Amino acid sequence: MDHGHVLTANRLSDGIVVFLTATSAWSEQIDEAVLAREPLAAAALEKRGVEFEETNLVTGAYLIEAERQGAAITPTRVRERIRACGPTVAYLGVHTPPCHAQATAVAA
Amino acid sequence: MYRYDEFDQTFVDQRVEQFRSQTSRRLSGELTEEEFKPIRLMNGLYLQLHGYMLRVAIPYGTLNALQMRTLADISETYDKGYGHFTTRQNIQYNWPKLEDTPDILADLASVEMHAIQTSGNCIRNVTADHWAGVAADELADPRPVAELIRQWSSLHPEFSFLPRKFKVAVTGAPADRAAVKFHDIGLRMHLNDAGERGWEVIVGGGQGRTPMVGVTVREFLPEEELLGYLEAIMRVYNLFGRRDNKYKARIKILIHETGAEEFSRLVEEEYARAPRPSVEVERKELDRISAYFAPPQYETLSALQPDLEGRKLENPEFARWVRTNVGAHRVTGYGIVNISLKPAGGIPGDATAEQMRTVADLAERFSHSEIRVSHHQNLVLPDVKLSDLHEIWTVLSADGMGEANIGLLGDIIACPGLDYCALATARSIPIAQSISRQFSDPSRLEDIGPLRVNISGCINACGHHHVGHIGILGLEKKGKEFYQVTLGGHSGTDASIGGVLGKGFSEDEIAGAIETIVDTYLGIRGDSESFLECIRRVGTPPFKEALYAPA
Amino acid sequence: MPLLERNGQISDDLWIAVGDDEDLPAQGDTIVSYGRLPLDAPGRLGISLSNDLDVGGLDLQVDGLSLIVLNFPSFADGRAYSQARALRQDLDYSGELRATGHLLPDQLGFMVEVGFDSFDLQTDRFPVERWTEALEAVTLTYHRHLSRTGQSPIIAARHAG
Ligand code: SF4
Numbered sequence: 102m103d104h105g106h107v108l109t110a111n112r113l114s115d116g117i118v119v120f121l122t123a124t125s126a127w128s129e130q131i132d133e134a135v136l137a138r139e140p141l142a143a144a145a146l147e148k149r150g151v152e153f154e155e156t157n158l159v160t161g162a163y164l165i166e167a168e169r170q171g172a173a174i175t176p177t178r179v180r181e182r183i184r185a186c187g188p189t190v191a192y193l194g195v196h197t198p199p200c201h202a203q204a205t206a207v208a209a
Numbered sequence: 210m211y212r213y214d215e216f217d218q219t220f221v222d223q224r225v226e227q228f229r230s231q232t233s234r235r236l237s238g239e240l241t242e243e244e245f246k247p248i249r250l251m252n253g254l255y256l257q258l259h260g261y262m263l264r265v266a267i268p269y270g271t272l273n274a275l276q277m278r279t280l281a282d283i284s285e286t287y288d289k290g291y292g293h294f295t296t297r298q299n300i301q302y303n304w305p306k307l308e309d310t311p312d313i314l315a316d317l318a319s320v321e322m323h324a325i326q327t328s329g330n331c332i333r334n335v336t337a338d339h340w341a342g343v344a345a346d347e348l349a350d351p352r353p354v355a356e357l358i359r360q361w362s363s364l365h366p367e368f369s370f371l372p373r374k375f376k377v378a379v380t381g382a383p384a385d386r387a388a389v390k391f392h393d394i395g396l397r398m399h400l401n402d403a404g405e406r407g408w409e410v411i412v413g414g415g416q417g418r419t420p421m422v423g424v425t426v427r428e429f430l431p432e433e434e435l436l437g438y439l440e441a442i443m444r445v446y447n448l449f450g451r452r453d454n455k456y457k458a459r460i461k462i463l464i465h466e467t468g469a470e471e472f473s474r475l476v477e478e479e480y481a482r483a484p485r486p487s488v489e490v491e492r493k494e495l496d497r498i499s500a501y502f503a504p505p506q507y508e509t510l511s512a513l514q515p516d517l518e519g520r521k522l523e524n525p526e527f528a529r530w531v532r533t534n535v536g537a538h539r540v541t542g543y544g545i546v547n548i549s550l551k552p553a554g555g556i557p558g559d560a561t562a563e564q565m566r567t568v569a570d571l572a573e574r575f576s577h578s579e580i581r582v583s584h585h586q587n588l589v590l591p592d593v594k595l596s597d598l599h600e601i602w603t604v605l606s607a608d609g610m611g612e613a614n615i616g617l618l619g620d621i622i623a624c625p626g627l628d629y630c631a632l633a634t635a636r637s638i639p640i641a642q643s644i645s646r647q648f649s650d651p652s653r654l655e656d657i658g659p660l661r662v663n664i665s666g667c668i669n670a671c672g673h674h675h676v677g678h679i680g681i682l683g684l685e686k687k688g689k690e691f692y693q694v695t696l697g698g699h700s701g702t703d704a705s706i707g708g709v710l711g712k713g714f715s716e717d718e719i720a721g722a723i724e725t726i727v728d729t730y731l732g733i734r735g736d737s738e739s740f741l742e743c744i745r746r747v748g749t750p751p752f753k754e755a756l757y758a759p760a
Numbered sequence: 761m762p763l764l765e766r767n768g769q770i771s772d773d774l775w776i777a778v779g780d781d782e783d784l785p786a787q788g789d790t791i792v793s794y795g796r797l798p799l800d801a802p803g804r805l806g807i808s809l810s811n812d813l814d815v816g817g818l819d820l821q822v823d824g825l826s827l828i829v830l831n832f833p834s835f836a837d838g839r840a841y842s843q844a845r846a847l848r849q850d851l852d853y854s855g856e857l858r859a860t861g862h863l864l865p866d867q868l869g870f871m872v873e874v875g876f877d878s879f880d881l882q883t884d885r886f887p888v889e890r891w892t893e894a895l896e897a898v899t900l901t902y903h904r905h906l907s908r909t910g911q912s913p914i915i916a917a918r919h920a921g
Pocket of ligand 1: 625626
């Protein structure tokens with residue numbers, strides 16, 4: 102299991118939560134994010150976030166703590182797990198995202 | 210209800226176009242996020258946990274059928290087909306895009322609505338008694354004054370960059386249904402000895418991390434002097450309110466730190482010094498607005514409703530709904546229908562586009578096209594003939610809105626909490642769901658009687674936990690959510706703030722803890738003694754004992 | 761630094777701001793802080809007021825003043841709006857009222873309404889049209905009696921005649 106940091110932000114145009122990938126793209130899937138395992142790498146990621154904000158593609162970039170197990174990346178804090186997966190309650194007309202089961206399993 | 214004239218319409222239209230230009234400047238990068246943020250907030254657009262959130266103002270909680278339909282359409286065109294009615298009588302959309310927001314605002318403007326000042330450090334959307342104009346106990350409809358305040362506070366040049374947000378609530382009835390003692394300014398209409406109408410001006414109430422009951426700075430303010438006096442209060446606050454610490458920036462802290470007497474003196478001094486709006490013009494303007502709120506043509510109906518009584522006898526569920534959800538109307542033969550948005554296991558305050566349309570249809574057919582939003586996150590059809598109740602109940606029940614639980618334990622107030630809110634420390638919706646599931650038997654709810662459970666997902670207290678008879682506050686410790694319980698809060702005329710019971714509970718324990726509290730109450734209550742009365746009589750010891758004593 | 765006037769004109773700022781420990785120049789129009797009053801100035805005299813002064817309660821003689829500068833240390837700090845109103849209404853000040861500090865184009869409308877005449881832009885962050893457009897974006901207002909135009913345009917129009 103790898104522990105480290107992932108860079109997240111909201112896409113400027115529609116607000117959707119995104120994560121920075123190894124190819125410097127922004128993905129809606131946290132599992133596709135690049136995980137910085139060393140503090141130096143994390144600092145570099147954070148710097149990338151500031152640069153991306155300046156290009157006005159995303160807004161509010163920040164680092165979150167996360168763990169990778171196999172292909173899955175899971176944030177450490179409840180807040181970030183919910184942010185990555187969507188609401189834990191089945192909201193009207195929309196079912197709970199599948200990653201929610203995994204998110205609450207970690208929470209429990 | 211109020212209709213925009215050409216000035217109101219132009220005012221809102223200009224604002225939409227201004228925001229359209231601002232949004233495109235943000236998208237093109239000309240404006241930075243730091244520069245754009247105060248602009249989008251002034252137009253109700255937040256960046257929340259999962260994305261943008263748009264809060265639309267429903268001034269003093271009153272809207273018509275066409276407006277409700279537009280809210281439904283917006284939820285389908287630009288969002289995921291539902292909306293969330295809030296404790297400030299607004300509606301929130303959880304998934305709008307920034308690039309769509311100018312269009313949403315234009316759609317709203319086309320039905321005389323907007324999202325101006327639903328956020329930011331300005332005078333927020335004014336709230337009022339959701340039974341305004343129809344309640345049996347009311348002196349006068351407070352909505353003309355609420356509309357006057359809405360217009361006066363819209364883009365107020367002097368008060369748009371206050372130390373912190375500012376909330377105003379009004380009521381025209383002795384029974385306080387608008388929580389006027391928990392607002393920055395609360396206004397309660399009453400009569401003086403000469404029988405003239407005026408306002409009790411209550412300042413500095415609020416919830417959040419420092420809950421306080423407001424203090425009265427003027428017992429009786431003549432109606433026409435209201436705006437001049439409000440300006441004096443706002444001015445003292447704008448100049449002297451703290452700006453060094455956002456947690457100490459509300460007016461309640463200013464009053465607490467300067468003392469209520471000194472604060473009143475400053476306000477009176479300012480009021481004596483400043484020129485006032487012409488009383489004559491205010492009278493004319495108030496009369497102009499009041500004309501829009503003239504009561505509809507009511508029919509002369511009999512107090513005896515044999516058909517209704519027959520239906521109730523036939524159908525105990527309907528009879529229960531009439532008992533719990535229909536309020537006393539000031540006109541004989543009419544009732545106030547309170548529609549519960551709190552089905553057992555549901556999300557408090559959420560409504561689908563379809564449900565919004567159902568309510569709009571019912572309003573058109575049975576309630577002079579008028580709808581209200583209550584700060585309990587429910588909807589109201591204010592002008593219903595008692596003879597129509599059965600049909601309304603049938604339609605509502607078919608659409609998941611027939612719950613008979615208004616004011617009872619199932620009628621839980623809950624903020625969005627960590628499922629949606631960026632500031633949350635814990636989830637609140639799942640807690641509301643597990644409690645409402647646990648207490649879903651309507652006859653049991655009725656037996657328990659009036660009991661308000663209010664849940665907030667953090668110390669900001671949007672879920673009004675401080676004034677819940679049972680309040681629940683979600684917190685986080687070491688990466689785990691837990692829930693603190695308070696007892697004895699109340700937001701009515703005899704307002705009080707709940708006291709913390711003891712150590713918190715986990716998500717799995719909380720419904721059981723509420724069960725224990727309720728059982729304890731049932732065991733010790735006196736004849737027809739409500740939960741709140743019981744707490745006020747015995748205090749917290751029996752409940753602490755039941756919850757925390759080693760088995 | 762460009763100076764914007766409420767009619768949309770851009771002009772050069774000819775006023776000389778004099779620091780608290782500096783002597784006045786031999787000639788020219790000068791701006792000093794409020795604490796240096798009373799004072800004999802070579803030309804016209806202006807003062808700068810910090811935004812924590814309760815202007816309405818000050819014993820300020822506005823008669824000899826040609827300019828008053830009010831400060832916005834941050835765009836979010838709105839105290840100077842109330843100061844401007846007090847100067848215009850409580851003290852009947854009719855000279856030039858200028859805003860300086862952290863200004864944003866979208867605030868100009870509010871500033872004009874409470875009585876400001878000129879804006880010390882201090883920044884080339886925005887193109888000039890942004891500022892001039894902003895002066896025209898919202899033409900209607902509900903507020904009752906703040907600006908020198910007197911009545912609220914909306915309320916006055918509604919009850920005209
Ligand atoms: S109380 Fe806290 S969690 Fe709930 S809506 Fe308000 S800020 Fe968000």
